[in-house]
Amino acid sequence: MTKELEIEFKNLLTRKEYINLLERFGYKEHDAVTQTNHYFDTADYTLRNQKSALRIREKGQQMECTLKTPAENGYYEITDKLDPPQARDIIENRGFAASEVKEALAEMDVFPENLIRLGSLTTHRIEFPYKKGLLVLDHSEYHGTEDFELEYEVEDYDTGKQIFKDLLDDACIPARSTDKKIARFMSSAKKR
Numbered sequence: 001m002t003k004e005l006e007i008e009f010k011n012l013l014t015r016k017e018y019i020n021l022l023e024r025f026g027y028k029e030h031d032a033v034t035q036t037n038h039y040f041d042t043a044d045y046t047l048r049n050q051k052s053a054l055r056i057r058e059k060g061q062q063m064e065c066t067l068k069t070p071a072e073n074g075y076y077e078i079t080d081k082l083d084p085p086q087a088r089d090i091i092e093n094r095g096f097a098a099s100e101v102k103e104a105l106a107e108m109d110v111f112p113e114n115l116i117r118l119g120s121l122t123t124h125r126i127e128f129p130y131k132k133g134l135l136v137l138d139h140s141e142y143h144g145t146e147d148f149e150l151e152y153e154v155e156d157y158d159t160g161k162q163i164f165k166d167l168l169d170d171a172c173i174p175a176r177s178t179d180k181k182i183a184r185f186m187s188s189a190k191k192r
Contacts, residue, residue: 007074008153009164010178017173018148021137024171025128032124032139035059038091039118039182046110053182054101054115056087063087065098067105073157078104091117119143121185131163132156140181143188149178 013021022028038056041047047054053068063082068075080098082090089095096102096112105111121142127134133154140147152167154160168175179187 004077005071005074006068006077006153007155007157007160008151009160010152010180011150011164011168011173012176012178013148013150013173015148017171018137018139018150021150021171022126025135025137027126027137029124029139032126032137033059034122034124036120036122037181038120039185040090040115041118042110042114043116046108046114048186050108052108053180054105055182056082056090058087065090065101067101069104069108093117119185121181123181130167133160133163135167138181140184142185145188147184149181 019029022031036058038058040054040056051070055066055068057064057066061084063084063086064079065082065087066077066079068077070076078101080100082097086095086097089097090112093112093115096115102112119142121140123141124139125136127136129135130152133152136149136151136153138149138151140149150168150173152160152164154163165175
């Protein structure tokens with residue numbers, strides 16, 4: 001189990017802006033690593049109503065269960081590593097082997113037997129170190145739609161905010177209000 005503070009800045013991109021950034025940093029679309037997030041909540045959206053999110057992430061044979069809860073500047077993440085059968089059990093509602101996440105959920109009055117799988121989002125991700133942080137270029141697919149996003153993960157909020165702003169300005173990309181992936185996923189699910 002790990003618990004850490006996540007500070008990140010996000011900006012949606014057009015496909016052209018995404019391709020331009022890939023080229024700028026010397027990458028091609030086929031360099032991306034594919035991962036799939038399976039999202040969960042209760043039928044009455046208890047987690048969403050607490051501005052929290054629960055997911056299982058599959059990245060090859062690496063599996064992890066992560067609960068995100070709000071912090072002053074970002075989100076706290078509690079993550080349990082899983083083996084593939086444990087992840088499958090959670091996805092298919094046969095068990096919940098993520099003990100630290102389970103404990104944190106209980107503190108929120110959310111119990112595994114009340115969780116439902118909301119669906120899955122597949123992301124093709126390229127990430128690399130960039131000026132005191134981690135720069136991430138994502139191409140995500142869900143519910144028959146796709147989007148492109150730039151993320152910058154940092155340890156210091158103020159420094160990260162300035163570096164991210166400078167990068168957008170330098171690349172002539174307008175700052176766009178950008179929801180988290182799960183919020184975009186949920187919004188597209190409601191339209192279906």
